Amino acid sequence: MQNYLNNSYPQGRGGLNLPYLILFSLIALTGLFSTAYAQLPAAEIIAKVDAIRSPQEDYVTTTEITSYSLNRKPKTALYQVMIKGTDNTIIKTLQPETERNRILLLRGHDLWAFFPEVSKPLRLSLQERLMGEVSNGDIARVNFLGDYDAKLLKEELLDGKNCFVLELIAKTEDVTYAKAILWAEVETFHPIKAEFYAVSGKLLKNCFYQNYQILAGCLRPTELVLEDPITKGKNSIIRYNSIELQELPEKYFMKDYMKKMME
Amino acid sequence: MKITDKLSLRATEGSEAISKIASSCFASLALLAMTQLICSNAYASDFKLQSHGSIKQETALRISQPRRLTKLRNQFLLSESGRINSQLNFKISGRCYYDPVYEATDYYPKTVGSDQMYEAELRDTYLDYSNGPFDLRIGKQQIVWGEAVGLFFADVVNAKDLREFVLPDFDMIRTPQWGIDAEYSRDKLHAEFVWLPVLELNKTGVSGSEFAFPYPVPENTTFTARDPDKPGNNFRNSEIGGRLSYIFNGLDVSIFNFYTWDKFPALARVINSGIYEFKQTIKRLNIAGMTFAKEINDIVYKAEFVLNCKQYLPIFDTNDADGLVRKDNIDYLLGTDFTVKNVDINAQFMQRIIPKYDSRLVNEEKIRNSFALRLDKGFLDNKFKTEFLVIASLMNKDLLYRPSLTYTSGNNWKFKTGFDIFKGEADGIFGKFEKKSRIFFESTFSF
Numbered sequence: 001m002q003n004y005l006n007n008s009y010p011q012g013r014g015g016l017n018l019p020y021l022i023l024f025s026l027i028a029l030t031g032l033f034s035t036a037y038a039q040l041p042a043a044e045i046i047a048k049v050d051a052i053r054s055p056q057e058d059y060v061t062t063t064e065i066t067s068y069s070l071n072r073k074p075k076t077a078l079y080q081v082m083i084k085g086t087d088n089t090i091i092k093t094l095q096p097e098t099e100r101n102r103i104l105l106l107r108g109h110d111l112w113a114f115f116p117e118v119s120k121p122l123r124l125s126l127q128e129r130l131m132g133e134v135s136n137g138d139i140a141r142v143n144f145l146g147d148y149d150a151k152l153l154k155e156e157l158l159d160g161k162n163c164f165v166l167e168l169i170a171k172t173e174d175v176t177y178a179k180a181i182l183w184a185e186v187e188t189f190h191p192i193k194a195e196f197y198a199v200s201g202k203l204l205k206n207c208f209y210q211n212y213q214i215l216a217g218c219l220r221p222t223e224l225v226l227e228d229p230i231t232k233g234k235n236s237i238i239r240y241n242s243i244e245l246q247e248l249p250e251k252y253f254m255k256d257y258m259k260k261m262m263e
Numbered sequence: 264m265k266i267t268d269k270l271s272l273r274a275t276e277g278s279e280a281i282s283k284i285a286s287s288c289f290a291s292l293a294l295l296a297m298t299q300l301i302c303s304n305a306y307a308s309d310f311k312l313q314s315h316g317s318i319k320q321e322t323a324l325r326i327s328q329p330r331r332l333t334k335l336r337n338q339f340l341l342s343e344s345g346r347i348n349s350q351l352n353f354k355i356s357g358r359c360y361y362d363p364v365y366e367a368t369d370y371y372p373k374t375v376g377s378d379q380m381y382e383a384e385l386r387d388t389y390l391d392y393s394n395g396p397f398d399l400r401i402g403k404q405q406i407v408w409g410e411a412v413g414l415f416f417a418d419v420v421n422a423k424d425l426r427e428f429v430l431p432d433f434d435m436i437r438t439p440q441w442g443i444d445a446e447y448s449r450d451k452l453h454a455e456f457v458w459l460p461v462l463e464l465n466k467t468g469v470s471g472s473e474f475a476f477p478y479p480v481p482e483n484t485t486f487t488a489r490d491p492d493k494p495g496n497n498f499r500n501s502e503i504g505g506r507l508s509y510i511f512n513g514l515d516v517s518i519f520n521f522y523t524w525d526k527f528p529a530l531a532r533v534i535n536s537g538i539y540e541f542k543q544t545i546k547r548l549n550i551a552g553m554t555f556a557k558e559i560n561d562i563v564y565k566a567e568f569v570l571n572c573k574q575y576l577p578i579f580d581t582n583d584a585d586g587l588v589r590k591d592n593i594d595y596l597l598g599t600d601f602t603v604k605n606v607d608i609n610a611q612f613m614q615r616i617i618p619k620y621d622s623r624l625v626n627e628e629k630i631r632n633s634f635a636l637r638l639d640k641g642f643l644d645n646k647f648k649t650e651f652l653v654i655a656s657l658m659n660k661d662l663l664y665r666p667s668l669t670y671t672s673g674n675n676w677k678f679k680t681g682f683d684i685f686k687g688e689a690d691g692i693f694g695k696f697e698k699k700s701r702i703f704f705e706s707t708f709s710f
Contacts, residue, residue, distance in 0.1 A: 067644060075644055096674040097709035100315060110513065110558060117432040119407045120418075122600065173560070251396060251448035255515065256455070256508060259407065260391065260398065263313055263344040263354070 042150035045164055048189035049182065050145050053209075055216045058084045058248040062094075062241040065134050070233040079139065086143035088253035092261055101262045107253055109174030114258040121255045134226055134236045135176050144168060144182070147175045155186060158193060162186045177204065191221065203229045216243040312345035316710055323703040325473075326682070331370055333473050333701060336362040340386070352391040359383035372471040379426060379472060387439045398446040403439040406457055408506055408519055410556045410565040412609045413637055413652060416596050417519070417567045419550050420504065422463035422526045428474040428696065430665075430683055438463050442502075451510040457521070459502040462493060464545070465526040473699055478541060479530060479577045479586070479625040486539035491528040494545055500524075515556040522549050529575035531585040546575045563600040568593065578623035588624070592617045598635075607639040626690050632657040646671055650681075654693070661691030679705040 078095040091104040103114040112121040148168035168180040177196040209221035228234040323334035342356035365376035389402025409417030442459035468475040504521030528543035552569040598611035620629035655662035667681025687694020
């Protein structure tokens with residue numbers, strides 16, 4: 001093999017070298033093809049992905065989470081989620097009835113839970129699981145740009161779609177996941193898939209963004225499938241049933257106001 | 264200490280009658296106003312009404328000798344809440360219960376049955392008005408202050424129903440009180456003003472009940488006790504308080520002051536021919552305090568300081584005219600919440616200090632140290648939840664520990680079982696119920 005290369009394409013020889021020319025042309029073409037996106041910083045891509053994942057203004061959404069496990073009946077819960085800006089979220093349990101009126105409040109990276117039987121806000125960590133494979137942060141944090149430093153790794157085909165592949169590294173320890181790899185469609189910036197990792201590098205869950213529908217004036221994923229990468233058949237689906245844009249008062253997102261969120 | 268009760272004289276004096284009338288009037292007016300508002304807005308486009316509630320069966324079996332079935336309570340709780348318009352919301356709730364233990368057995372005196380066999384009461388019932396940073400809640404309500412978990416420390420506003428000691432859920436121990444809670448919230452500031460015109464006292468078990476509080480009398484002493492004369496419900500006798508909270512760089516600080524009545528009546532006594540005659544008297548009390556909470560690296564640190572100013576406390580001294588002295592006392596708590604391997608841990612250290620201590624004080628020490636530890640862990644998607652709570656004195660053997668297991672089935676059912684174990688001396692906070700340790704079962708259907 002070495003001889004063949006040496007004999008056929010000796011280095012330092014002048015004149016037209018066809019294989020080099022083809023290779024150069026291919027690189028140039030690829031460069032031309034991706035020029036439009038080469039200028040786009042990773043942060044800008046993430047900002048566009050965030051805008052598709054959720055509205056960039058105050059809104060209220062009803063979210064259903066169904067948790068599936070092998071040999072077990074699926075478990076479903078219904079939440080009302082209020083989001084103000086990128087840092088303030090309230091998650092109110094509507095169902096199951098046994099947990100009705102449990103309220104989570106997220107201000108920045110501070111998470112509080114209000115249980116009617118205790119009647120006081122208690123502190124929780126974002127990593128704590130809300131239900132099934134779903135962490136509190138999966139619902140409460142919809143802000144990749146604010147939570148992670150992004151780096152564009154490459155572009156690749158996923159399910160026949162040309163996608164940006166981005167690496168997201170948590171800006172602080174408070175963020176739900178230490179690292180994420182995100183696939184977002186080049187044409188539309190639609191998020192397709194994400195992998196979420198622990199500090200140790202262990203893959204915690206796979207997330208698939210599905211069932212795109214018009215919600216609040218934009219085509220958005222209405223289903224997030226969160227899969228346990230180790231246990232087959234163990235997954236949770238987050239369904240966004242509705243999104244209603246409305247200005248939410250700042251006071252709703254204060255710890256002392258949580259009692260007033262109870263029905 | 265043996266308790267030999269003779270009788271409980273029911274005072275039916277004019278002031279109490281006036282109080283009841285005033286209380287009823289206030290309640291009726293508030294309800295009338297709410298009904299009118301609700302009816303007048305019933306056809307408004309954004310009117311919403313929701314009904315929720317629960318049916319709960321509670322069984323308790325005393326495991327100390329003599330073993331007995333001590334509770335078979337069946338409780339129905341109903342709540343109607345709704346939105347009248349963008350500024351007005353309301354809630355009406357009530358509960359009733361019936362406990363056949365007091366009919367089916369003869370363990371308890373009739374007075375206990377009369378007090379605890381059945382009850383129907385209005386619970387949280389209020390109208391919420393919201394306008395910008397201002398909020399007003401008018402009606403019967405629970406106002407909860409403080410940061411501590413599983414303890415009442417700075418939770419000083421509402422009267423408590425302690426007929427089952429501190430074993431029920433805290434939202435059921437607190438007695439909702441008629442009043443006004445005005446709040447102002449802006450940025451990191453929260454200010455609250457509370458006015459309670461209708462006085463409620465702590466309810467304690469009558470003599471002979473499972474969790475009756477003993478009177479401060481020497482062993483084998485005969486005594487009589489007379490119910491308190493409640494102050495009339497007028498402006499001068501109302502309770503008033505305020506709380507100011509601010510978040511400084513994630514440090515949540517609150518200060519509060521509450522000018523109230525001591526909801527545990529002071530036990531003024533005279534001794535006549537060797538018989539202790541107690542007259543429960545309601546005394547004014549000023550409670551001031553501060554609370555702190557701060558999260559650092561997923562660990563929450565919290566503290567509460569409460570000063571009870573010149574509180575009337577009972578003493579053992581037959582030469583003293585009424586068996587009471589006035590003492591400042593300070594309660595403070597330092598606590599932390601964190602999670603280790605999916606176990607939620609809450610640990611709290613408490614200290615009670617009486618600066619000008621009097622050795623004659625009943626069941627009090629100059630400094631009393633205690634701690635509380637609570638561990639929670641959920642299993643199988645939180646279908647099962649185990650909980651372990653211990654509250655104990657660090658000075659002597661006196662503790663309460665409560666292991667429990669909760670199972671949630673489907674959307675509506677919850678089952679809970681566990682133990683309430685008391686250990687300690689007869690004069691201890693928990694030790695006095697050492698013979699009342701129990702196993703319990705609860706089934707709740709929520710809708």
